[in-house]
Amino acid sequence: MNKRFKIPFVLTLVAAALVGCSSNKPKVEKIKPNPLPKLVQAKTLQQVFSEHVSATNKNDPLRLQIAVDNGTLFFIDPKKDTVEAFQGNKRLWATRISKHETLSAGAVAGNGMVIVGNQKGQLFGLDEATGAVKWTSQLSGPIITPSYIQQGRVITVTNDGNVYAHDVSSGQQLWTYRLPTVALSLRGQAAPTQLDPNTVLIGTANAYVYGIDVVSGMPRLQRRVAVAEGSTDVQRLNDIDGDPVMMGQFMVTTSYQGQVTVTDLQQQQVVWSDNASSNKRPEVTQDAVYITTMDGKIIAYGLLTGEKLWENDQLLHRNLSNPVLLGSDLVVGDFDGALSLLDPSTGKIIGRSMTKGDVTSLRVVDNQLYVSTQKGALSVWQNR
CATH class of the missing domain: 2.40.128.630 (Lipocalin)
Known part of the structure; x- marks a missing residue:
């Protein structure tokens, strides 16, 4: 049985610091963050909206992103298990999904629907105008990263390595695709992003990016974009947790303990790569x-x-x-x-x-x- 273990990043730091230590009681030196540099005549931003929802576990931060569609903002409160809609500073509606406090993925909005997911693998479609839950679908694993709406499909990646497509209006499951799994990875997942109007990109924990046809679910692309070295499983962790980004024919990726890489998908070759560890888009x-x-x-x-x-x-x-x-x-x-x-x-x-x-x-x-x-x-x- 192939089990996939997800570990918080903070534990990875500790494990990496302990590798090679011979003492029975190793001491891990706490790294102090740099102080913010002093600025003279600093530029500032203007805040135009602010709201507060429940905090998440500091060792397992979730991507509680704000979604926006037609000037309306949508977001979740993970502890209250609610989805809320705002226009300006006016709350339009707030819908409680359940009483289990399990919402875990930031909202996405489009085609008149708001999509959210939870730690139990449930995907919900809500009406943008009213907040009414139009459909629910049970997936195979926790949903910890936002879905993506493309070509009338909701593309969702679960934490156990499955990709799902649902009809955005009805919630009907249209296809599923199984990604390769690894024994050990960070607790995180790149969100689906668009390659072209018919293809979605998925970054994975095995340092590959997959392109999947959004209509049929058939694979269109498979590229390894990073390599990690080391003698232990922790040192060889090589997740792509930052979303891949397209600029014309060039795909840009980052990876943990790997590289930042630019790949020319038209020529099917790496343009350049540089060692840099990042789990951000x-x-x-x-x-x-x-x-x-x-x-x-x-x-x-x-x-x-x-x-x-x-x-x-x-x-x-x-x-x-x-x-x-x-x-x-x-x-x-x-x-x-x-x-x-x-x-x-x-x-x-x-x-x-x-x-x-x-x-x-x-x-x-x-x-x-x-x-x-x-x-x-x-x-x-x-x-x-």
Whole structure:
């Protein structure tokens, strides 16, 4: 029987620190995060929405992202087991799914529906306008990452390595695809993303990216994008937990204890790869790739050349979020709720705003920044 063990990232750090220790009572030195650098005439962001939901386990942060569709915001409260809708600062509705406090995946919205999932493997489709639960489907494992809506299908990855497609309106299961499993991996999962109008990309714990036809469920692509080295299972962990990103024909991926890699899918070859450990989604433009590493570096590369354009190590060990571009600024969040603004051409920190709690997810939609934290602080920001 092939069992797949998911371990929180904090335990991975401890296990890695203990490898090779001969003492019966090894001491693990606590790494201190860098203090936030002092700024003169710092740029700030304007907060346009704020709401607070229940906190999640700090050792197992979930992607409680805010979904937005037609100007309406949707999000979950994982402890109250509710889905809420807001327009501006006005709550439109709040629907309690059950009494089990198991909602575990951030909302997605589209085609008039809001999709959420829970730790028991249940997928729910709610009406955007009323919050009424239109359908429920039982999947094979916990749902810890947001689904994706494409071509009228809801694409969902469960924590046991299955990919499902459901009709967004009726909830009818259309197909399922089994991903290869590994014996040991981080507790995390890349969310499905679009390769093209008919294909969805899935990053996995075995350092492969799979492209699956959203209509038929047939595989269209299989690429290994990272390699890890080491003598133990922990040292060989090589998960892709950050969502793959497409820029034209180029697919950009990051991996834990692996590499940042740019692959030309048209030519079916790697353009460049550089050793960098990251479990966050990269930010990509037509010219550059921006990543945050596990130890807190922010690095910019040339998209086509792989040349390192700059590296910022001022925020070491601050548990950085994924980087995003908001207008002319690059933004990263950290464990203390700081949203640092950087000049994307130089890597210089030029501003800061503050939220509350470990920033677990940043998204930019229609030039607005959507922020989620482990403490349940959900907020929307824009440039002043």
